[in-house]
Amino acid sequence: MAGEALTSAAATRSGGWKHLPAALRIGILYLSARVVTTIFLVTAAEQSGFDSRFGPDATLTDLILGWDARWYWIVAETGYPADLPLTDGGSVAENQWAFMPLFAYLAKAVALPFGGTWAVGAFIVAIVAGYGASYVLYRMLRERLDETAATWATVFFAAGPLAALFQVGYAEGLFLFWLFLALWGVQRRRYGWLYLLVPLMGYTRPGVLAFALFLGLYGIWRWVRRRQEPLPVREIVHIIALGALAVAVGFSWQLIVGWVTGDPGAYLATELSWRRNWIPGEAVFVPFEGVISAAGFWFGSVWGSTATVGYVVLALGVAAIAAVLIFEPHVKRLGVEVRLWSASYLVYLLLVFFPQSSIFRLLLPLSPLWGAVAAPRSTLWRVTMLVACVAGQWWWIHEMYALGNEFWRVP
Structure with a gap:
């Protein structure tokens, strides 16, 4: 009798959980993950010492405003410079133009009822956007996976190694919210909202040009398969128009920066100014040059090997990732939209990025x-991966926030 009662109670609880609205279930899981992250951030603030970027008296607010968050705060408070700041050597120095405006000003607006404290607004925007991204990710994945797998994937996302970005003044969560909505719209062949989402992505953080490439590849794929899945003229028009819009938005920021500063190369010079933290001297943007230079730098100058080894590792890594996206059965289950987006975004990174410690954040x-x-349906596998996610989250927070005192500890 007692055993039957326990079994019945367990079944009732399980059934009760499954009958909750998906938005509520994801919300409970997301907030639980945020509790864990808060504990990690508070611990990191307590462990911050004299050698840390944040000093021995660091607070949670200091961490929320740390690193790139301070640049967004500067944008919100002072705007963008008309005259580019220069180093002692006459090179363009790091400045606000590297950071898109939407997150900064949205956080400022949200902060108004809270005394105008930007850190409060940034926290609210980041944590709400993180929930929105988590819920939309779940709905996206439910198009291809069963409920259990989609829920576990969302938990991995919400509690993953970079989950602290959902609680600090970074634009990543907001960008992911727009991105997942856009990908979900493409999955469901509903393109109308993308005319709004593409500009929102483009002015939140860099990456909308990768979405333009994705739309181009997606259009080609739909055209090739038009006999298996009809491709109405209406959809062709939407795909082409949205691709053109994404290209226009992607390059518009460079034009805006050039117009305000009077220097057509101001945006690229600003972005390249960060590279001098790793490789001194002037850098010129050439597609793929950043990743090739980084392979030689990290393997040849930092890790004591040779540049040739770095180039070989880079080539093998690209080939391995391509093989996974094309052939791995669990990846194939996610659908062509996710695979084409992943390929497009990785090509975009190869074109423009100089890999360094921020690579983890840029892979979000x-x-x-x-x-x-x-x-995979193994509970042991899923629990193990969750433990790895949480452990990775603590490692990342500890390195970037409790310490943050080396050039390879930059989020």
């Missing part, structure tokens, strides 16, 4: 691939 737009990690 690949988060729909958590669905492939969650797809």
Whole structure:
């Protein structure tokens, strides 16, 4: 009798959980993850010492405003410079133009009822956007996976190694919210909202040009398969128009920066100014040059090997990732939209990025691939991956916030 009662109670609780609205279930899981992250951030603030970037008296607010968050705060408070700041050597110095305006000003607006404290507004925007991204990711993955797998994938995302970005003044969560909505719209062949989402993405953080490439590849794929899945003229028009819009938005910021500063190369010079933290001297943007230079730098100058080894590792890594996106069965289950987006975004990074410690953060737009990690039905596998996510989260917070005192400890 007692055993039957326990079994019945367990079944009732399980059934009760499954009958909750998906938005509420994801919200409970997301807030639980945020509690863990808060504990980690508070601990990191307590462990911050004299050698840390944040000093021995660091607070949670200091961490929220740390690193790139301070640049967004400067944008919100002072705007963008008409005259580019220069180093002692006459090079363009790091400045606000590297940071898109939407997150900064939205956080400022949200902060108004709270005394105008930007850190409060940034926290609210980041944490709400993180929930929105988590819920939309779940709905996206439910198009291809069962409920359990989609839920586990969302948990991996919400509690993953970079989950602290959902609680600090970074634009990543807001960008992911727009991105996942856009990908979900493409999945469901509903393109209308993308005319709003593409500009929102473009003025939140860099990456909308990768979405333009994705739309181009997606259009080609739909055209090739038009006999298996009809491709109405209406959809052709939407795909082409949205691709053109994404290209226009992607390059518009460079034009705006050039117009305000009077220097057509101001935006690229600003972005390249950060590279001098790793490789001194003037850098010129050439597609793919950043990743090739980084391979030689990290393997040849930092890790004591040779540049040739770095180039070989880079080539093998690109080939391995391509093979996973094309052939790995769990990735294939996610659908062509996720695979084409992942490929497009990785090509974009190869074109423009100089890989360094920020690479972990810049890989966040690949988060729909958590669905492939969650797809295997083994509970042991899923629990192990969750433990790894939480452990990775603590490692990242400890390195970037409790310490943050080396050039490879930059989020």
